[in-house]
Amino acid sequence: MYCYPPHPVRGHPCDNISGNYGTWQANAIQREVVVVGGGAAGLSAARTLIRNGVKNIALLEAQDYLGGRVKTHRQDGILTEDGAEWIHGGSANRLYGLARRMGVLSPRVPDSSYAWSAKTETGRNADPAGYDAAETLYEICERNSVLSQYSDFGYGKCYADKFSGEYRRNRGRRSERAAWLHFLEMWVNKDTGLDDWRDQSARDADHFTDWGLDQWDQWRAGYDALVAHLKKDIPAGTISMSSPVCKIFWDQGDKGQVLVVTQSGVSYLADHALITASVGHLKERQDSLFEPALPRAYRDALAVTELGLADKVQLGWRSSWWGEPHYNLNIIFTNDIQGEKSWLKGIMEFLTIHNQSNMLQAFVPGEYARKMEALPEETVKRHLLSFLADVTGKSIPEPSFFRRTQWQKNVWMRGSYNSYVTVEGGNTIMRSRQPLAQAVEKNGKPVLLWAGEHTHTTRYGTVDGAMDTGEREAYKIIDYMDATFG
Ligand SMILES: Cc1cc2nc3c(=O)[nH]c(=O)nc-3n(C[C@H](O)[C@H](O)[C@H](O)COP(=O)(O)OP(=O)(O)OC[C@H]3O[C@@H](n4cnc5c(N)ncnc54)[C@H](O)[C@@H]3O)c2cc1C
CATH class of the missing domain: 3.50.50.60 (FAD/NAD(P)-binding domain)
Structure with a gap:
């Protein structure tokens, strides 16, 4: 803790x-x-x-x-968000109607439009059954009727308890079981900013009103x-x-x-x-x-x-080296990463940034984010480039844009999200x-x-x-x- x-x-x-x-x-x-x-x-x-x-x-x-935590960054025609990025929950969210009335609601990019892949940290194809298990559990453990059974415990207990059964049901590779469990925890921690998914009270998490449709609606120009x-x-x-x-x-x-x-x-x-x-x-x-x-x-x-704490790392190139307008690269770690690069284990996916098909973003949660914040900017960039090269097996060109957030270092914040x-x-x-x-x-x-x-x-x-x-x-x-x- x-x-x-x-x-x-x-x-x-x-x-x-x-x-x-x-x-x-x-x-x-x-x-x-x-x-x-x-x-x-x-x-x-x-x-x-x-x-x-x-x-x-x-x-x-x-x-x-x-x-504050709504902070749009503009640089050389590129637009990124240091903080809030999505209007969660579609029309149930008051901001959806506001952005629409203002004429600045961005068209949605459905999940199905993304070129999806799952790799190990060394570039092997990972077993998609692991992803299916993680996705199913994410849906199950978010249900109020399920979460309420864990009220006295940490939020992550539901996931931790149910993962093995779900993974087995999906006939996931035994050799990747621990790696997919870590992937699921990083998924949860990316969305909650937790260090450990057992830190937040499940009762507190259960009080949250979740309207779904989490990563779709955005503000067109920031x-x-x-x-x-x-x-x-x-x-x-x-x-x-x-x-x-x-x-x-x-x-x-x-x-x-x-x-x-x-x-x-x-x-x-x-x-x-x-x-x-x-x-x-x-x-x-x-x-x-x-x-x-x-x-x-x-x-x-x-x-x-x-x-809690979740930071962003963002990389941009003059043109994309992955060739798809919407790209989603999921990563599992079958081996530990020691030393200075250990913060990379907080990353579970890279996603193209909305409306900018040559930009990639990843979230880094909790303790991994604190390690990343402590490193010099250039070191973080180098780590990311060699990591992407290992995972994709490609030679990654020098990016024309790099940015990372440091919400913990900010004395007026001391974290990003979620409060818990x-x-x-x-x-x-x-x-x-x-x-x-x-x-x-x-x-x-x-x-x-x-x-x-x-x-x-x-x-x-x-x-x-x-x-x-x-x-x-x-x-x-x-x-x-x-x-x-x-
Ligand atoms: C990386 C990130 C991603 C996010 N993604 C989303 C998202 O996609 N969708 C979503 O809905 N939400 C998202 N959020 C959460 C959302 O941004 C915040 O919940 C919300 O903006 C918080 O607003 P606030 O006014 O409560 O606090 P803040 O935005 O933190 O505002 C508090 C203000 O008080 C100022 N302040 C602090 N101390 C003092 C002082 N002593 N004197 C004077 N001023 C002071 C700070 O500088 C700050 O401007 C995200 C947040 C982050 C950081």
């Missing part, structure tokens, strides 16, 4: 906060609401407040762009079209970028106001602070961020919630995620409110879920104002 903090907490930007309490309080700018974080949740919250007449607000974003859409109703003066919030005094004075201080010493006195930072950031920084410490119940909830509740947490205080959304009140007034994907009870780990939570908390403030001031 992986424990925080993932990196030494030395040298955090907030260690250099300028000013002191006296100057912060004396010079504070008055706002009704301060929103911390400009990802999907923060932008949705600010937009909802403004549309409902709460205009005296500030949105403070630590980084130099808006969107997911950041959503960021532009959410931003357009928010007056420019409301948003401050490159403004990390380093201190939140939430229990000072009898007016029940919150003093929010940024790294550069700009301070805000507000009636409500709505915090949307990732659970990775909150876990790492809560001790220095909040003054006084958060109430016990909230700290307990954070202690049993984690942020540990098995212990799921069996005790976090039988649902409600505690993470519980506002901290002073004299009946919600002074600290919590949004962000991790606070959603059923759609955590998604963009649509994050938006829901921002709106949910904005309405808590609006309802409070309506009840108090009429």
Whole structure:
């Protein structure tokens, strides 16, 4: 089980906060609401407040762009997504209708259009029966009726328990059994960001509402079209970028106001602070961020919630060397990989990037991603090229594009997806995620409110879920104002 903090907490930007309490309080700018974080949740919250007449607000974003884990990258005519990529669930997802209305919903590429192959790490053809077993189990273990039987255990137990039987039923090669089991775990971990598929509470996983159709619908010209859409109703003066919030005094004075201080010493006195930072950031920084410490119940909830990690590696060539517009190369490991290259064992497939037939992408989950993040960029690229050469038996040309993400290294994230509740947490205080959304009140007034994907009870780990939570908390403030001031 992986424990925080993932990196030494030395040298955090907030260690250099300028000013002191006296100057912060004396010079504070008055706002009704301060929103911390400009990802999907923060932008949705600010937009909802403004549309409902709460205009005296500030949105403070630590980084130099808006969107957080929605981050589109453009370079030399190539478009890649560092973060969110798909609108999961077809028309059940609110983003599907939005993208369609905006005229930017990309046509689907069905699974059947992909040139599919499965290879061992040394380039032999792998037994497709193993893939069939993995695919069947993925479908079975995702069913709520099945997952609910594992509530007290780790999410991966269903897969681990059922794999051997399913593999035998498919008459898979005995020599590849362990390799296909590893493949299945990497598949699950790629989608969950887990280090070990037993880490997440199956009860927590069971709460997730899965509409299927996971990797089909996309934004034609980048997911950041959503960021532009959410931003357009928010007056420019409301948003401050490159403004990390380093201190939140939430229990000072009898007016029940919150003093929010940024790294550069700009301070805000507000009636409500709505915090949307990732659970990775909150876990790492809560001790220095909040003054006084958060109430016990909230700290307990954070202690049993984690942020998983899945990174992307992306390679592009002027023309494809595989020759198919849609390519899906699955890989199993029949031997261990030792040393610096061991992170490659986290990869279970390469896929062409949507609408770019000369680009390949792979996900790297959990501990493998942390190893990859620690290596120099050029080394990661070299590893990938020699790996692809071994697996395909081809000579791989020098790529014209290479990019990898480092979500764990990002001090404002400390992970990517999914947020998850540990098995212990799921069996005790976090039988649902409600505690993470519980506002901290002073004299009946919600002074600290919590949004962000991790606070959603059923759609955590998604963009649509994050938006829901921002709106949910904005309405808590609006309802409070309506009840108090009429
Ligand atoms: C690689 C990857 C792939 C994904 N794929 C998909 C997908 O295909 N479909 C999907 O629906 N979802 C996907 N997700 C998940 C989705 O992107 C997130 O669930 C969602 O964007 C989270 O939004 P949020 O507003 O809750 O948090 P964030 O996007 O993390 O926003 C929080 C913001 O707060 C800022 N912040 C943090 N600390 C501070 C501070 N102290 N002061 C000021 N600002 C601060 C951060 O910089 C950030 O901008 C993916 C995520 C990743 C990383």
